[in-house]
Amino acid sequence: MIVAASKPFQEIKQMLSEFRKICVLGCGSCVTICHTGGEKQVAELAAQLRLSAKLEGRQIEVKEDSTLRQCEWEFIDNIREVIEDCDAVLSIACGVGVQYMAEKFPKIRIFPGVNTTFMGGPTEQGIFWERCAGCGNCILATTGGLCPVSRCAKSLMNGPCGGSQNGRCEVSQETPCVWNQIYDQLDTQQLLKTMETIVPPKDWTTGAENHPRKMVLEHLVVKKQIN
Amino acid sequence: MNTTGTKSDKKTDEEAPCIVACPIRQDARDYIQLIARRRFQEAYQLVRSRNPLPSACGRICTHPCETKCRRNSTETPIAIAWLKRFLGDNFSEEISKIPIEKYPERIAIIGAGPAGLAAANDLALLGYSCTIFESNSTPGGMLRMGVPTYRLPRMAIDNDVEFIKKLGVEIKYNTTFGTDITFDSLKKEGFSAIFIGVGLLESRTLNIEGVQLDGVIRGVPFLHEVNTTGRAHIGKNVLVIGGGAVAMDCARTALRLKPDKVSVASLESRKEMPTTDFEIEEAVHEGVILHNSVGPKRILGKDGRATGLETLKVKYVFDEQKRFNPAFYDGSESVIDADTIILAIGQASDLSFLKGQERIQVTRSGTLVVNPTTFSTALHGVYAGGDIVLGRGTMTEGMAQGKKAALAIHNALRNTTLKDEKWNNKTAVSDIAPSRIALIKKEQKQEMPTMSSEKRLDNFDEVELGFSINAAVKEAQRCMNCGAGAFVDDNLCVGCLTCVRICPFEVPEIKKGDTTAYINGDCQSCGLCVVECPARAISFKTPLEDQGKDTLQAALQDTFIQGVKPLIINFYCQYGAYNEDKIDTINNLLFFHVRRVGVLGLGKVDPSLYLKAFELGAHGVLVTACKDDTCHFCKEQEWIERRTKFTAQLLSGLGMDARRFKTHFISSQNGKEILDIAFNMIEELRNI
Amino acid sequence: MIENRSDIKSGSNLEKLLRSGKFAVTAELGPPRGADRSAIEKKAKILKGYGDAFNITDCQTAVVRMSSIASGRIVLDAGVEPIIQMTCRDRNRIAIQSDLLGAAALGLKNLLCLTGDHQKFGDHPMAKGVFDIDSVQLIQMVKTLRDEKRFQSGQELKASEPKFFIGAAENPFADPFKFRAVRLAKKIAAGADFIQTQIIYNIKKFHEWMNMVADMGLHEKVFILAGVAPLKSAGMAKHMKHNVPGMDVPDEVMSRMTAASAAKKGKEEGIKICLEVIEQVREIRGVAGVHVMAVEWEEAVPEIIQQARLFPRPTV
């Protein structure tokens, strides 16, 4: 899933300082699961905004709403009435949702309430790790199912580097060296031989370096305006 | 108060076992939960809304609810009946408006026992004019005639009946159906329906030699006499024949008349006796001598007076078909001396009122045959319920039949199909999973204060003295809110697994094949998951749990807070507030500057609510929670700590003085410590 | 001698020496954090004659310094042979190939190929790390340029190829230990002609590694220069042990440095230990030379080389 982190409240406050009628808008998918963009956060942020305005003697109105996925025209259309009644929207969806909102409601100011961070998942309750870099050319088949592009600090293809010690990455003691993990995994699977072959430079044409990327599913395209 | 709004779990349609077990489906869990929150008046109203005799019921009900209470798995059941008694003794409801008689039909009710009173009560509330015809000069039926005063003070009956009368029910005493009035006379008088609740007034007797001797008396008449006059003619050596509850009542009543000795001869062994252990223990404790597994052969006498009972040893009481069919060992005779012998071997019906009336059918044991759902007899417009139908019933079973008959009468007269949802057959929440029992804190039962055994035998006063407020609340707080805990809305749940991972009792799960979480009846209502669910998909089924929100609103809407400065909102754990007998003093002392928002466990409180308090005008927020060693849910401290720290950070980010938001973990929510903390905070806020 | 060893690739002094079987000495020369040419010339002057070639680091520990290639040319002008270093951190494959063509044109012949320290450790932790390719791929790319006259993309060079004596680094002390020799083999297969190792204090472990290397016959395919470095103080030893990735400083070395530092004889003891290490690694089969990394302490190099009886340097 997409993992996003809450923006510091000070930053949010600054962004919204000139608006009087604000909607805090959650998204019911990834960001809900990572506890930064769901209904609970909507309520929390709204409460903060109201209280902060009160402390500064400002009058504001804060609405709370949420939709299943902000990255779908139809779902954000469902809340059109609420949105168009506001001066500004604090979207706590990932960057995709924020942009959908901005495109859909060009007259309303849309602000991001989270920092979209990575694709990953919770490894334990409350702890999230990056797991995929969206390189567009998946190599997990050869690395024991562990991704060096997103999980090796240097995205090495022929790791581990000389900094790998005690299973930890040289960049941070907290970070496991994924190449050490790959080694162990391939060892378990009796595939260590794979690590003896030199992996040639990766073809990044499909990667984030070549954005914006686009995917077309010919068989599903219909000529119906959905926005 | 919306107590009917408990969300039901559509997947299982479960109900708390205490409610399912109750013949009248008394909302046991919900009135207990109200007591746990100190909402006594509402609790009383809730009880009364279903139970026409709460004070009596709270004392002598056989409480099948407690037998089924899920607290049996952890230690002992909740004292459900005693809590009801607590409400009945200490609270009442002013009826401001007598229910309007909506309908022209008048209903005749025969017998002012539990069944008749319940039918009248419910019919009056439905809008009918009811008249009860009672052959005695007082109401209550067997409760007054049979049940001894030391178990049920007559005030308790009178209060309850008084209330029913206020609903517009008329009681005509000294009027016997069959002699003073008849089916025909009632019809002529214009009654549209008749409910028969005449009970079983005849005491059964034994078919053995000597029963006609002087000194051989019958149980219920004996009890009736003592209950009404405080006296009875008995000798020095009393023997009660019978092993049931009536026998115990007779024996204990006899003891209070101060003979030299009171014994009981029972066919059954100690274990087989058809009454509760509690009754037997009380009797033995008070001095009754038990002779078990002996059957009466003949009553010995001299000069026309009884001198003793010759007995035989019992081989078995029940035969292979489990029917009552006692058999004895030949030649096992022995004698129990007695100058008074009380027969307490069961009751039988007096059906003389049926004379000339052939349509109503009668069973072989002398009870009336009725339709099991409508309680109507074969005679059109005539209904029956209570012991006269049950044969050997209890007061709640009798009330249940009276209530059901009342609704059936209404539906018949109005040609409607009104339903009482409570009678729906719901499955009881199943027992706590064995693996979970260890995770649930054992909370010891509150002791019922009783009269000392020396004092008891000098009078017919009530033995059990009733709960104090603190004891009642503490007892109620043991309740696990079965079937009304957390609930996941499938439409909102995103399957994030947070609830699954954080529940201290490991209740929520996402079952194989499901995409959303499911919380079963083992939920302890700690509320941690309700707060942490990022999708706000979890709520409490019970509308009684507001997680502090309504209480906070109410506290800050109070006009008396205008101009109070500083005004502090104290969120505190109600579980920690009843370990000292000072709650009212504390509340009074803190009243001016501090408003208290009590919650059953602060783990239910969303941090946004602390912000809300400031938003609504508080100058300070004081969170006082229990330490882990006293926490009802065992380990909420960590969660409360995290959330208050988080809130403190948010507030300091908004530029708020740190002195305005304080958290303390203390062992009691009403001792000196909390006073000191509050007063310090008031001082500090004055200086800001 | 296998074919690879005699077939001169770059014609650098270092290559010729090693191929002739002489025990080689290289040392590190750090470029300045400014545009000052004389700083390099000064260091070159100190080091001249005390080694066969000198490594010019490429923004080591991700701290911005003068470019390795530019500094290399200055060193060459000062009459000393440089080994330029190239990391994958700051350049993608286009920039790397471009810079290497330039380096060759400037007459630079020795090249050490590295992944590079992570930007997080440096003076611009907010920088975007490139890491388009890794060190193994870099080695392969340079070899392809040199031996096949093709760019990494496969297209042919339009003019003459850059002729580098290709070096790689290896850390015998990193994990997983068993994989370390295999990784060396990978680098050799990719095209490494010589190897400079991470600094050695733990001789036992180095020896173990060399045994694995020799068992695989790798010492005959590549020239291995054992990395050494004089410690200055107990503080430096501690820093190395705990903060430098992939460094193994045994307790014995730690305690010797602690004792010496207390007696204000840290530098002397450091040099002594360094000499002992050189003495011992020389004896190990497959070690073709030493690489002295006296970071910001170039003055120590002449003393060490003299005392190790590696002075004067032979010519070929």
Ligand SMILES: Cc1cc2nc3c(=O)[nH]c(=O)nc-3n(C[C@H](O)[C@H](O)[C@@H](O)COP(=O)(O)OP(=O)(O)OC[C@H]3O[C@@H](n4cnc5c(N)ncnc54)[C@H](O)[C@@H]3O)c2cc1C
């Ligand atoms: C006084 C009374 C109190 C009650 N209290 C309770 C209560 O607290 N809890 C509750 O659940 N229900 C109670 N009930 C309900 C009760 O079970 C029936 O309502 C009542 O009609 C029968 O009373 P019993 O319990 O004595 O009779 P039963 O249960 O019928 O017992 C009668 C006793 O007499 C004995 N007996 C019967 N025939 C013979 C014979 N031929 N020879 C010798 N012994 C014989 C039986 O063995 C038995 O011990 C009470 C009922 C009454 C009447």
Ligand SMILES: Cc1cc2nc3c(=O)[nH]c(=O)nc-3n(C[C@H](O)[C@H](O)[C@H](O)COP(=O)(O)OP(=O)(O)OC[C@H]3O[C@@H](n4cnc5c(N)ncnc54)[C@H](O)[C@@H]3O)c2cc1C
């Ligand atoms: C000694 C004793 C102790 C008991 N203890 C308990 C206990 O602890 N807990 C419990 O749950 N149950 C107990 N019971 C049982 C309980 O009292 C009965 O189940 C219950 O009272 C039955 O209610 P009812 O309305 O059907 O009949 P009853 O209570 O018997 O009431 C019938 C009423 O109808 C009147 N009546 C009868 N015939 C006529 C007529 N022809 N015309 C006019 N009026 C008439 C009677 O005078 C009486 O007032 C006890 C019973 C006894 C005898």
Ligand code: SF4
């Ligand atoms: S230590 Fe491991 S994870 Fe870290 S940069 Fe090196 S190879 Fe990658």
Ligand code: SF4
């Ligand atoms: S714990 Fe409470 S709700 Fe559960 S069965 Fe007992 S009384 Fe009823």
Ligand code: SF4
């Ligand atoms: S915490 Fe909420 S969203 Fe997550 S699984 Fe539980 S009910 Fe569903």
Ligand code: SF4
């Ligand atoms: S309310 Fe508490 S006990 Fe109930 S499911 Fe949620 S976390 Fe578990």
